[in-house]
Amino acid sequence: MTDSRIVVAGSLNADLTIYCERLPLPGETLHGSGFAVNPGGKGANQAVAASRLGGRVTLVGAVGRDANGEMLVASTAGAGVDVSHVRRVAEPTGVAVISVEDSGENSIIISAGANGTLSPDAMDPALFDGAGVVCLCLEVPLGTVRAAAQAGHDAGATVLLNLSPYAPVGAALAHLTDVLLVNAHEASQFLGGLDMPPADAPVADWLAAAGAFAGRGLARVLVTLGAAGSVVLDAANTAEPVVRIAPTKVVAVDTTGAGDAFTGAVAARLAAGDSLAAAARYASVAAALAATRKGTQAAYPSAAEVATATP
Numbered sequence: 001m002t003d004s005r006i007v008v009a010g011s012l013n014a015d016l017t018i019y020c021e022r023l024p025l026p027g028e029t030l031h032g033s034g035f036a037v038n039p040g041g042k043g044a045n046q047a048v049a050a051s052r053l054g055g056r057v058t059l060v061g062a063v064g065r066d067a068n069g070e071m072l073v074a075s076t077a078g079a080g081v082d083v084s085h086v087r088r089v090a091e092p093t094g095v096a097v098i099s100v101e102d103s104g105e106n107s108i109i110i111s112a113g114a115n116g117t118l119s120p121d122a123m124d125p126a127l128f129d130g131a132g133v134v135c136l137c138l139e140v141p142l143g144t145v146r147a148a149a150q151a152g153h154d155a156g157a158t159v160l161l162n163l164s165p166y167a168p169v170g171a172a173l174a175h176l177t178d179v180l181l182v183n184a185h186e187a188s189q190f191l192g193g194l195d196m197p198p199a200d201a202p203v204a205d206w207l208a209a210a211g212a213f214a215g216r217g218l219a220r221v222l223v224t225l226g227a228a229g230s231v232v233l234d235a236a237n238t239a240e241p242v243v244r245i246a247p248t249k250v251v252a253v254d255t256t257g258a259g260d261a262f263t264g265a266v267a268a269r270l271a272a273g274d275s276l277a278a279a280a281r282y283a284s285v286a287a288a289l290a291a292t293r294k295g296t297q298a299a300y301p302s303a304a305e306v307a308t309a310t311p
């Protein structure tokens with residue numbers, strides 16, 4: 001088994017989470033049932049998820065010189081992630097204000113803060129030397145994501161792009177991306193409004209979606225479908241271009257960061273030498289376990305827990 005290094009270039013946010021019976025309507029004020037400040041941000045979450053599952057992870061990012069920044073660096077380092085390339089800057093640490101309702105559904109507003117200062121020059125090619133996987137999200141400036149994708153590509157790494165939160169990406173970034181990770185909503189936005197089929201739709205429907213992605217330069221795509229599971233689209237795999245992965249049945253308590261758990265797990269397993277479909281199957285179990293516990297990073301499972309939960 002190979003065990004290559006993973007570089008995650010992305011955001012660190014303090015998650016300010018309030019729990020409530022249901023999400024408020026516009027203009028409505030509700031009483032919540034608890035409040036917590038937790039480490040988060042897609043980059044940090046994906047780095048921690050991959051590290052917990054045995055990945056060797058370097059996180060490149062930026063935090064402010066404030067208490068939230070200290071908390072984030074300490075928690076990420078505590079999960080075994082190399083944080084020596086997380087910059088301390090004058091801007092405040094990024095924040096996400098999160099509401100989670102009893103069903104596990106959430107709504108999130110982000111203030112980028114320090115994440116917005118992560119510039120392309122932070123993507124020193126030397127950082128990517130020997131990396132097997134580069135994991136990217138869109139909570140840092142697009143030019144920086146492009147620079148990281150280019151550096152990863154030049155180093156021969158597999159470049160994963162989690163297209164979240166959705167932003168239009170140009171053809172250059174799409175062509176540097178080896179594996180795109182999207183939920184159904186992001187997929188539809190990326191494809192100009194083309195809706196994803198249901199998880200159990202005929203293979204032909206998913207082949208049409210695969211064709212639409214391939215037309216945009218993306219041959220390998222993982223579409224996550226929440227509690228309905230996920231679908232692997234791999235145009236290069238002529239024997240099995242569509243693999244539908246049934247969800248792992250769990251009682252969801254908080255699905256915040258389930259997508260990051262999935263992405264981090266895919267990164268860890270690709271770095272360990274798994275095929276895309278095997279990595280996605282593993283990630284499906286890891287992300288389902290993450291949904292059974294409150295919070296994001298604190299909810300992410302170890303490799304031993306995933307092994308126990310794997311049918």
Ligand code: ATP
Binds near residue numbers: 229249287
């Ligand atoms: P988020 O933005 O909240 O992190 P997302 O929209 O990016 O999530 P989802 O598609 O909701 O991502 O979830 C990612 C994966 O997590 C799913 O493909 C599935 O494998 C797993 N998952 C999420 N919710 C559940 C659930 N209720 N039960 C089982 N698995 C789940």
